[in-house]
Amino acid sequence: MTPLVQAEQAVLGSVFLDPGQLDHLSPWLRPDHFSRPAHAALYASMLKLRADGHPATTGKSGDPIPLAWVTDTVQEASTRTRGLTASYAHSLISACPHPTHAPVYGRMVLEGAIHRSVTQHAIRLHQAARADAVRGGVEETVHQAQILSDLLAELAHQWGTEPRPIPPPAPNTSPAQQPQPVDEQVLADEEFLLGCISARPEQLLDVVGWLHPGDFADTGHQQIYRALGALHHRGEPIDQLTVLWETQRRGALSDGTLDAERVLQICDPLSLSSVAEHFGEQIVQASLVRTAAASARQVRALADDKSLAPGRLIGYALHTLGPLDEVRRRLRIASGTEPAPLRTDILSAAAPPKARTEAARSRSRAHTTAASAPVTAAAPHFHSPDRPTRRSPS
Structure with missing residues (x-):
């Protein structure tokens, strides 16, 4: 018998012995807080x-x-339930x-009900x-994520605390989970988006405000997206090379994350009329589903402790749940249901400052060495006053 079951028996036994205890319990303890149906039925009957x-x-x-x-x-x-006898009620009295x-x-x-509910x-x-990963949607995931967030806020109220995120003191040490397989269509959408941006770099501004590298399922695609953003930020040209x-x-x-052939293949200039925003939204949706699955596993591991x-x-x-909430917010921005925040760094990326562009290009220019520099005029020679000069013999 677990400590939780013993606690439930002690509560019911105390009320059998002293019904006045309901005055202290009824404002916050509900029948559904009991794990066993028989205990829930007895407490509901008492109320x-x-x-x-x-x-x-x-x-x-x-x-x-x-x-x-x-x-x-x-x-x-x-x-309300079957199998209850007066002898069981008396056993509860003796268990108090x-x-x-x-x-x-x-x-x-x-406390047990909170762990169980989470x-x-x-x-x-x-x-x-x-x-949703199978059927390619996010509606049910978003719905269940909101239910879990609301539940945590309600449980905090029941327990008498504020629903405030607290970082764990140490990383979660739950058993390692097998990597979840990624749908081939998701990987194809990622490659297609990178190809669209490579062919038309101006489309990067349409997605950079809400599409992050971590949204890509493939680590190689994450690196290519970071490279595209870095080149655009510095005002350098974007092509395969x-x-x-x-x-x-x-x-x-x-x-080993990428190889040259793969990068050149993904960034191959294509004559596409597709809009990068569409594929970007698909990628964020897939990212939300993956993040939700990972967050759910971590929350369950916490509740099992x-x-x-x-x-x-x-x-x-x-x-x-913080990372999941952040992806949900960016998906709302991508779908147009929430306005995007004003970001000066994105606006400045549309027209990089001249000084930054020149600095970036100067790093790509070949610097002229003294040996190869053409001589246009005789360089003036200055004599040091501290050292004597050598004169040619007359």
Whole structure:
């Protein structure tokens, strides 16, 4: 028997022994907080009998408890679930260490309910993300993500804390998950987008405000997108060779992330009339689904850690959902449902300052050496006053 089950039994036993404890429990402890259906049915029956004015709940403190309190509670609970007997109710009474400790036992039940609820909704978010990855949508993922965020805020209110994201003190040490397979269509969309931007670099301004390198599923595509952005930011020309050189400068060729043939193939100039924004939005959608699946696994691992107090669990879970919320915001910007924030760095990228452009181009020019420099005039010769000069013999 787990400590949680023992806590549920202690709560019910304390109320059987002292119905007045419902005054301390009813404002915040609900039947659905109990993990076992029989316990939930008994607690719901106690609340109903109290609302109906049962004599056991209207007496003064210290008055003897009517025998009918136990039998009436079991009878009412039997209408909600099966298998309840009066003997089980008496076993709950014997399982209660002390009736006046009911609020503490109730807090244990609530703590278990918080862990259980976060686990259930994290599983639903992960299932929704996997389903959307197959059918190519994001609606159910977004819906379940919002439900989980709202749930965490509600649980924080129930526990008496603020729903504030708290970074965990150490990285999550849950067992390593197998890398999720990426749909070939997603990779094709990424390559197509990079090809569109390579052929028409001005389209980078249409997506750079909401499409980030981390949205690409393929690490090689991330590096190419970074290279395109760096070239455009410096005002340098964009073509197959300049992108290849920039990826080499960033170490993507030496570490094996990319090879020259692949970069040249992706950046091959194509006579395309497609709009980069369309493929960019598809990439962000796929990124949202992947981020949701990863966040759901991390939140579930946190909820499975019974050593975490509810306040910390809620704070850590909200922090874990932060990247997902950020991708959701950028998807709203991409779809036009939310205005994009004004960013001066993006605006300046449309027309790089002349000084920055010249500095970038100067790094690409061949510098003239003294040996190859043409002599246009005799260089003046200055004598140092500290050193004697040599005169030719007359």
